[in-house]
Amino acid sequence: MSVAPPAAGLAPDQLDSLALVLGAVRGGGIRTRPALVRELGLGRNVVSQRVAQLVDFGLIDEGRLAPSTGGRPSRELRFRAEAGCLLVAELGATDLQVGLSDLGGHLFAQRTEGCDVAAGPEATLARLEQLFDELVAERPPGVPLWGVGLGLPGPVEFSAGRPIVPPIMPGWDNYPVRDRLAERYQVPAWIDNDVNVMALGELRAGIGRGEQELLYVKVGTGIGAGLISAGRLHRGAQGAAGDIGHVSVQDDDSILCRCGNTGCLEALAGGYALARDGAAAATAGRSAPLAALLESSGRVTARDVITAAASGDVASVALLTRSGRLVGRVLASLVNFYNPSLIVMGGQVSSGEDIFLSELRRTVYGRSTALAARDLRIKTSPLGDRAGLLGAAFLVADQLFDSECLAHWIQSGSPSGRPDLSSGGVAA
Numbered sequence: 001m002s003v004a005p006p007a008a009g010l011a012p013d014q015l016d017s018l019a020l021v022l023g024a025v026r027g028g029g030i031r032t033r034p035a036l037v038r039e040l041g042l043g044r045n046v047v048s049q050r051v052a053q054l055v056d057f058g059l060i061d062e063g064r065l066a067p068s069t070g071g072r073p074s075r076e077l078r079f080r081a082e083a084g085c086l087l088v089a090e091l092g093a094t095d096l097q098v099g100l101s102d103l104g105g106h107l108f109a110q111r112t113e114g115c116d117v118a119a120g121p122e123a124t125l126a127r128l129e130q131l132f133d134e135l136v137a138e139r140p141p142g143v144p145l146w147g148v149g150l151g152l153p154g155p156v157e158f159s160a161g162r163p164i165v166p167p168i169m170p171g172w173d174n175y176p177v178r179d180r181l182a183e184r185y186q187v188p189a190w191i192d193n194d195v196n197v198m199a200l201g202e203l204r205a206g207i208g209r210g211e212q213e214l215l216y217v218k219v220g221t222g223i224g225a226g227l228i229s230a231g232r233l234h235r236g237a238q239g240a241a242g243d244i245g246h247v248s249v250q251d252d253d254s255i256l257c258r259c260g261n262t263g264c265l266e267a268l269a270g271g272y273a274l275a276r277d278g279a280a281a282a283t284a285g286r287s288a289p290l291a292a293l294l295e296s297s298g299r300v301t302a303r304d305v306i307t308a309a310a311s312g313d314v315a316s317v318a319l320l321t322r323s324g325r326l327v328g329r330v331l332a333s334l335v336n337f338y339n340p341s342l343i344v345m346g347g348q349v350s351s352g353e354d355i356f357l358s359e360l361r362r363t364v365y366g367r368s369t370a371l372a373a374r375d376l377r378i379k380t381s382p383l384g385d386r387a388g389l390l391g392a393a394f395l396v397a398d399q400l401f402d403s404e405c406l407a408h409w410i411q412s413g414s415p416s417g418r419p420d421l422s423s424g425g426v427a428a
């Protein structure tokens with residue numbers, strides 16, 4: 001694919017300051033020209049010029065007069081999130097969430113349905129595209145589509161837009177997911193690991209707002225983490241950072257993980273492990289409520305174990321406690337290693353009864369160094385299921401408004417019709 005040259009009329013330093021001003025207004029914390037001068041360390045003339053350019057490009061507008069702080073009153077600046085809309089999706093092992101959002105992460109519409117990611121990319125993406133097509137038809141009149149964002153439940157090479165050897169996604173290895181979606185909708189598309197996307201959702205629209213050092217941990221069927229460092233998502237060299245589910249926590253060859261290794265955290269403490277060990281407890285006669293469930297439905301789920309633990313079933317409490325302790329040990333190592341100020345816990349197991357979280361907290365605080373644990377907070381995700389869709393919207397918006405990507409489309413006024421923006425080395 002050929003790539004259009006960067007905007008001819010804007011020098012690189014102008015683009016940098018343009019992106020900086022846009023980012024500040026987009027974040028919502030800085031609303032006036034004097035505040036931009038003060039907070040960004042840019043000159044008054046530079047700020048005035050960039051604001052005027054962004055107004056011309058239709059990315060910000062001026063609202064009412066801001067409350068005066070003594071000097072001349074100035075107009076409040078507002079990011080025009082309604083300038084374009086985004087298709088966003090979160091693909092899990094067993095369900096698919098899709099949504100239509102504005103550029104600020106406000107969802108106009110969303111749908112959730114069951115799906116089997118193991119059915120492979122052709123069947124799964126065909127259904128995703130059907131749902132996307134319906135949402136495109138529902139977008140507000142006159143609002144163009146500007147991008148697509150998707151979270152996948154496996155390792156994603158971010159720069160290539162492809163999943164790489166994902167353990168629970170047979171047939172998806174190296175499949176060009178990003179390029180397929182960009183081509184179909186003729187807009188730039190970005191895909192990332194689902195937990196990275198959720199971390200971004202919490203950082204930009206959830207409990208992590210304003211945090212610089214945040215760890216988002218999802219304990220669902222599998223286990224994964226997304227790292228925010230210095231206020232930005234840390235993907236690592238290939239995009240594999242945060243895949244803590246396969247950290248080795250036990251020298252036990254009998255516990256096989258879905259990744260093919262043995263002794264992985266996920267194989268001992270994830271929802272998959274709770275279901276397996278719950279069924280074993282039922283069969284061995286160690287849990288009457290789980291045995292009853294096994295007999296009536298033919299299986300035991302992680303949710304069954306969580307529910308049985310809440311009503312005092314001793315075997316289920318033991319399983320959930322073990323899970324909290326094992327995840328807590330790995331998190332304590334991460335706390336000592338990179339010193340986050342906030343850990344946000346998401347996923348089905350974390351949202352269950354307090355048995356898991358209280359054991360996890362006890363373990364993390366007990367095994368972290370005093371300094372690293374001093375101001376550490378461990379909270380559950382208030383966004384819950386919505387973190388993925390909101391995160392996918394911010395994933396796309398952050399890329400579109402990055403100075404390097406912005407250079408390639410700002411003067412044409414829109415990234416619509418530019419699937420090349422997310423490939424061919426245009427964007428980081």
Ligand SMILES: [Zn+2]
Nearest residue numbers: 246257259264
């Ligand atoms: Zn593993």
